[in-house]
Amino acid sequence: MRIDGQRLWDSLMELAQIGGTEKGGVCRIALTALDGQGRDLVCRWLREAGCEVRVDDIGNIFGRRPGTEDLPAVATGSHIDTQPTGGKFDGNYGVLAGLEVVRTLNDHNVKTRAPIEVCAWTNEEGTRFTPVMMGSGTWAGVFKSEDMWVRPDLEGKTVGQELAAIGYSGTVPAGPSAGYPAFGSYFEAHIEQGPVLEDADITIGVVLGALGQRWFDVEVTGMEAHAGPTPMPLRLDALLATARLIEAVNRIALSEAPYGRGTVGFMQVHPNSRNVIPGRVKTTVDLRHLDAAGLERMQAALYAAAEEIAGGTRTRLGGIKIDIKLATQFPPCAFEGECVSAVRNAAAALELPTLELVSGAGHDAVYVARKCPAAMIFVPCKDGISHNEVEDARQDHIEAGGNVLLHAMLARAGRV
């Protein structure tokens, strides 16, 4: 059994017309009228495919294809809201791949023991309303619906008002309930949004989990002085110390290969004049790792490196001070073993080459995984680029990912 790759592609292109941009991207921001139109189209397609559609009180959409037994559903999905300069595939692929699974099961008249559900989660991008991944986070109990309803956009319109305006303020309380228990399994197909699969020329990414993140704010304080009259040994150069910290962050991440990531992306130098030794630098460190122990090791190494760098500058004039504060953190998420195996086995049966990798960024599946077994399927995207109108993916990759999703779900739902 195979999905209809052309039908999936055509649905993606049709949905991409709602909010389509001149450059070939999509601007369909959460809870706008365009988002409402996109939702209407997806709901219509789900109903046409025989699904019972329900909407919860944070606007998450669920399309259910009944099973033959009273079992928790095997679910899949993603989101259809986009960045202001978003692409056709981010999120939309996961929702429409789920729709295509249902259509394919219908085509082949296949019944499953567990129900099949297709989810479209509200406001994954967080570009208009924070927090990001609002719908899946609320479903998972990380946020409360009543707290989310009052979140305003820049014009003061709230999530609650805008859900009502587009007709998606449902009555079902968000989250697993007696009528709709947590899924038996959840799968999410997504473009990789990174360069790994394309670089390795591999079609299917078996996603082992999502990296935990720790974000730090760093302030390095030295002593501002004129570049001319100040000999090298009498300097307390805040930028030189920062350069050493950047090198240390890179070394720390490399020592935790392949899942460690360390990035310094932001820097503000004071007074930022070519002939003045910098007296103060504000910067940031972003550390990521697949497991909490690894993150702990990286954080400890960061603090130790800062201490060593500062210590090495101590003169009778004083020394450099490096102040590091944890700004935000997201715990790592390891996807459930049997769901990951279902993805791996489906790809193997389809004779598709796979690579085991991790998601560096957040996805709805990361929140859903807090309530039920979950896994993700990645397919390559062109140059690893996403959140951009030039976002692109190959039709054969899109189709291959859909087939892996079909067979992974079928394995978990049980073909009757």
Add this chain to the structure above:
Amino acid sequence: MRIDGQRLWDSLMELAQIGGTEKGGVCRIALTALDGQGRDLVCRWLREAGCEVRVDDIGNIFGRRPGTEDLPAVATGSHIDTQPTGGKFDGNYGVLAGLEVVRTLNDHNVKTRAPIEVCAWTNEEGTRFTPVMMGSGTWAGVFKSEDMWVRPDLEGKTVGQELAAIGYSGTVPAGPSAGYPAFGSYFEAHIEQGPVLEDADITIGVVLGALGQRWFDVEVTGMEAHAGPTPMPLRLDALLATARLIEAVNRIALSEAPYGRGTVGFMQVHPNSRNVIPGRVKTTVDLRHLDAAGLERMQAALYAAAEEIAGGTRTRLGGIKIDIKLATQFPPCAFEGECVSAVRNAAAALELPTLELVSGAGHDAVYVARKCPAAMIFVPCKDGISHNEVEDARQDHIEAGGNVLLHAMLARAGRV
């Protein structure tokens, strides 16, 4: 014979009242009415000390105490214009120490073979009109008066207009002439504007010369990518490469101790977001050395380091590009041996501890040195701070520097 340290100090404090700021600094910007008042006071003092005062066509002031023979003058001086948030000592000390030398010779009824001249150079700071060191540079033939007269400030007023407005557009052509040949020697007393003397607890700096400078604009280009999904080996991190360049600049300067200086003071990171790998960094490099060969070595080492850093990043994705352009340069200036010896000998005779050092910044003496033998005398300033209202110096140091100036000039002018 000793100068009157209290009189010198009192004159400094009196001049500092013209444009004095609440924080104890001075704001007496070149060719403003306040600069005119300061000039008037200095000219009056010079005349009261028996000097013949002349003003050249760029507004430089010369006060001459006649000698007994027809010899080139032995001169000293500096400037009385200040930064907008300037101090009491920068420049003013050099002019008034010269005045104090004349007053002291008068007190002791000492005649010299060569005339003694006290100079107050126009617009050393360059804060209102560029270039910096305009008066001494014009005297030395580096600039032409007619080119300088048309230089505008931000309001469009020109140097020529403003010289006339304050009554200092003199008729004598700037520069050595038949009537006023280049000086036999030129000495300039100045606060160090750096931390070396204070750090070493030494009163007198024997200045061997001024560092040559080469300023570079640098652009580092990598590839912007999301910090999460991009593994370490697939990155082209422009900021990491820049960090390595900063470390290299420091290493290059240290390898040219004690006169090599290397500073990265400016940095602009793109897109400057904590979770995006920087794709582009604009930065600068300031290299200084006492001799041209040293500057050449440093520049070659900078280019080699950039090539090595860029080369180390080459992957199948491409590589980091480091583009370095020379933006500005000032050649090194070695002061004349006999003038430097005169300073050294005067300090030794006065039993004052000395340190041989270099000027990292520019001074009028650097331009004057192009036309005649010259040297400088540094005294410590508090915490090495200058160009700041908190600029400060000790009265005993100010006096000691004045005594060194007196005896160095006397040695070169010849006591009758």
